[in-house]
Amino acid sequence: MTDPSPLLDVRGLSIRVAGTAEPLVDNVSFTLNAGETLCIVGESGCGKSLTALALMGLLEGTPLRVERGSAMFQGIDLLSAAPDVLRGLRGDRAAMIFQEPMTSLNPALRIGEQIAEAVRAHRDIPRDAARARAAEMLQRVRIPAAGKRLDEYPHQLSGGMRQRVMIAMALANDPALLIADEPTTALDVTIQAQILDLMRNLGAETGTAQIMITHDLGVVAEMADKVAVMYAGRIVEAGTTAQVFDDPQHPYTLGLMSSMPSLAGDQGRLVTIPGSVPSPDDMPRGCRFAARCPFATAQCEAPPPLAPRGTGHAVACWHAPLEDFAVGQRREVPA
Amino acid sequence: MLAFLGRRILIAIPTVFLISVFVFTLQHLLPGDPILVMAGEERDPEIIAALREKYRMNDPITVQYLAWAGNALQGDLGISLRTQQPVLELIAEKLPVTIQLAVMALIIAILIGIPAGVLSAYKKGTWIDWLANIIALSGLSVPNFWLGIMLILLVSVRLGWLPASGYLPLSEDPLQSIRVMVMPAFVLGTALAATLMRHTRSAMLSVLKSDYVRTARAKGLREGVVLVKHALRNALVPVVTVITLLFGELLAGAVLTEQIFTIPGFGKLVVDAVFNRDYAVVQGIVLCTGIAFIAMNILADAAYRVLNPRMSDQ
Ligand SMILES: Nc1ncnc2c1ncn2[C@@H]1O[C@H](COP(=O)(O)OP(=O)(O)OP(=O)(O)O)[C@@H](O)[C@H]1O
Ligand code: SF4
Ligand SMILES: [Mg+2]
Numbered sequence: 339m340t341d342p343s344p345l346l347d348v349r350g351l352s353i354r355v356a357g358t359a360e361p362l363v364d365n366v367s368f369t370l371n372a373g374e375t376l377c378i379v380g381e382s383g384c385g386k387s388l389t390a391l392a393l394m395g396l397l398e399g400t401p402l403r404v405e406r407g408s409a410m411f412q413g414i415d416l417l418s419a420a421p422d423v424l425r426g427l428r429g430d431r432a433a434m435i436f437q438e439p440m441t442s443l444n445p446a447l448r449i450g451e452q453i454a455e456a457v458r459a460h461r462d463i464p465r466d467a468a469r470a471r472a473a474e475m476l477q478r479v480r481i482p483a484a485g486k487r488l489d490e491y492p493h494q495l496s497g498g499m500r501q502r503v504m505i506a507m508a509l510a511n512d513p514a515l516l517i518a519d520e521p522t523t524a525l526d527v528t529i530q531a532q533i534l535d536l537m538r539n540l541g542a543e544t545g546t547a548q549i550m551i552t553h554d555l556g557v558v559a560e561m562a563d564k565v566a567v568m569y570a571g572r573i574v575e576a577g578t579t580a581q582v583f584d585d586p587q588h589p590y591t592l593g594l595m596s597s598m599p600s601l602a603g604d605q606g607r608l609v610t611i612p613g614s615v616p617s618p619d620d621m622p623r624g625c626r627f628a629a630r631c632p633f634a635t636a637q638c639e640a641p642p643p644l645a646p647r648g649t650g651h652a653v654a655c656w657h658a659p660l661e662d663f664a665v666g667q668r669r670e671v672p673a
Numbered sequence: 674m675l676a677f678l679g680r681r682i683l684i685a686i687p688t689v690f691l692i693s694v695f696v697f698t699l700q701h702l703l704p705g706d707p708i709l710v711m712a713g714e715e716r717d718p719e720i721i722a723a724l725r726e727k728y729r730m731n732d733p734i735t736v737q738y739l740a741w742a743g744n745a746l747q748g749d750l751g752i753s754l755r756t757q758q759p760v761l762e763l764i765a766e767k768l769p770v771t772i773q774l775a776v777m778a779l780i781i782a783i784l785i786g787i788p789a790g791v792l793s794a795y796k797k798g799t800w801i802d803w804l805a806n807i808i809a810l811s812g813l814s815v816p817n818f819w820l821g822i823m824l825i826l827l828v829s830v831r832l833g834w835l836p837a838s839g840y841l842p843l844s845e846d847p848l849q850s851i852r853v854m855v856m857p858a859f860v861l862g863t864a865l866a867a868t869l870m871r872h873t874r875s876a877m878l879s880v881l882k883s884d885y886v887r888t889a890r891a892k893g894l895r896e897g898v899v900l901v902k903h904a905l906r907n908a909l910v911p912v913v914t915v916i917t918l919l920f921g922e923l924l925a926g927a928v929l930t931e932q933i934f935t936i937p938g939f940g941k942l943v944v945d946a947v948f949n950r951d952y953a954v955v956q957g958i959v960l961c962t963g964i965a966f967i968a969m970n971i972l973a974d975a976a977y978r979v980l981n982p983r984m985s986d987q
Contacts, residue, residue: 447903
């Protein structure tokens with residue numbers, strides 16, 4: 339079997355606020371091959387952004403610390419590399435875009451300059467060449483009249499246009515990896531679809547591997563080759579998109595599936611999982627989903643390992659694949 | 674930008690008018706009679722009557738105002754009751770001294786206050802931050818006159834590095850002129866530096882948390898570029914406003930500082946004029962100061978627009 343080493347190999351990543359009992363991100367592992375798109379999906383607060391920021395070396399200045407783990411990317415461990423090495427990587431071989439296009443661009447600088455400086459930070463090229471590259475990138479993210487937009491300020495652009503600018507900026511140096519943290523959450527539905535389209539096309543054109551963070555299974559279905567489902571700081575299920583959608587084995591994944599808006603066109607969540615995410619100061623020691631899980635038993639007081647269930651599919655649940663449970667055996671979950 | 678400046682200047686005209694009316698009226702409501710001061714010890718009624726006639730003190734106050742304002746528009750602010758010099762000439766002679774002092778103080782304040790604010794925000798919670806805050810607090814609590822006297826004692830008397838007082842016009846010998854003014858400017862600048870530092874620090878702290886600073890880091894920019902080009906540039910917007918508000922403090926401080934270092938500037942002119950009830954001079958000074966305030970505000974708004982492109986197309 340020819341299995342070249344993956345582009346990104348994250349193992350056992352744990353993130354904690356110094357001095358707290360339980361880590362906010364606990365033992366997260368996944369791999370990503372060149373050109374692949376991985377979606378990390380989960381409810382608000384489950385640690386998706388922290389995972390992404392840790393990989394980019396952007397946790398500095400917060401009380402959060404990477405406690406354990408490694409993340410090999412092109413021969414460099416992103417979690418232990420020196421700040422200067424990470425700075426050299428950021429925006430060059432690994433880029434990131436954020437959830438809030440309205441506030442993620444500098445209001446005082448022209449967008450052409452904001453893209454050009456990303457190029458000049460990593461390439462020794464003259465100003466006008468960087469500017470030309472910025473114009474080219476604006477064109478590639480399908481911004482109309484790209485040449486004229488170079489000298490505009492962010493406030494002159496709509497949210498969707500700004501997110502395109504962010505994408506242009508992130509891809510300006512042809513990165514091997516793009517991390518997109520909920521890139522469409524803040525946008526209108528129609529604009530969301532356009533941006534996702536754009537990202538998929540650009541991903542296919544450039545071969546850039548993508549980690550797409552979202553809490554929207556619709557986005558996952560549209561974008562992902564692979565999925566990692568996170569709950570309260572842990573990956574509870576991972577696999578190819580087909581595996582996770584066609585054969586979900588973790589109760590939380592099942593819950594997410596049934597809370598997906600139906601194709602009949604209803605907006606918003608039809609069914610939500612009863613209960614709420616445990617707070618970071620009150621993490622259960624065993625399975626973190628237990629309080630909301632209809633299948634929980636005494637065994638679940640020990641933390642379930644993320645165990646393989648067929649090639650590429652892994653689930654962290656003592657009772658997966660849940661086939662032994664008849665409907666009558668499920669317990670009532672207090673709401 | 675030109676249209677903006679034109680509009681602001683037009684709007685300023687009624688303000689200047691109000692200032693002039695206010696100044697003129699208030700002056701005449703104050704107790705004390707300058708004619709008596711001028712007439713000297715004897716208070717000869719004939720001399721007093723002649724002086725009243727000469728300075729049109731017998732006309733109704735509105736007539737006096739109109740005459741004064743009409744002349745002022747032509748650049749004639751009257752004659753000093755005391756020195757018999759034209760007021761405008763007096764002001765034109767003293768104002769550059771004070772402007773030089775104020776500008777040098779402001780430059781010193783900016784050179785100290787803004788980098789210190791940036792550094793202490795960047796190093797928040799470390800000993801650098803603590804040290805900067807302690808120095809700023811001392812800068813605010815040490816009175817100017819005390820600092821001035823101490824500096825004179827140390828730098829001039831003990832070390833003999835700089836003269837303790839005096840003034841040399843910039844046009845005569847620029848370097849020497851700046852040298853003579855450095856110590857007073859430093860005294861005046863330190864308190865302002867402390868205020869600027871604290872405002873810069875808090876503006877930087879909020880800007881450093883912003884999404885676009887995170888974007889700048891995500892691009893792999895060097896920390897220096899992140900700090901200055903991305904963070905400071907935005908943090909300066911509120912700081913510029915603070916600088917405008919400090920202008921009054923700066924002028925008041927300049928008057929005091931000129932006394933400590935016996936600098937023959939605007940401050941001395943003000944003090945002399947007030948004590949001698951030299952109406953014409955006081956009126957001229959307050960009017961000029963008022964206009965200078967308005968001009969500063971317009972300048973600050975212009976700077977604000979340059980720093981903040983969102984304002985430009987409104
Ligand atoms: N600077 C911080 N200090 C302390 N706790 C933090 C900090 N940033 C995030 N957290 C906590 O870490 C947890 C995970 O946050 P994270 O931002 O990764 O969630 P997320 O999955 O991205 O959620 P969302 O969908 O809302 O973006 C949350 O409980 C949050 O309260
Ligand atoms: S381990 Fe137990 S509590 Fe956790 S998801 Fe599985 S069945 Fe539910
Ligand atoms: Mg997030």
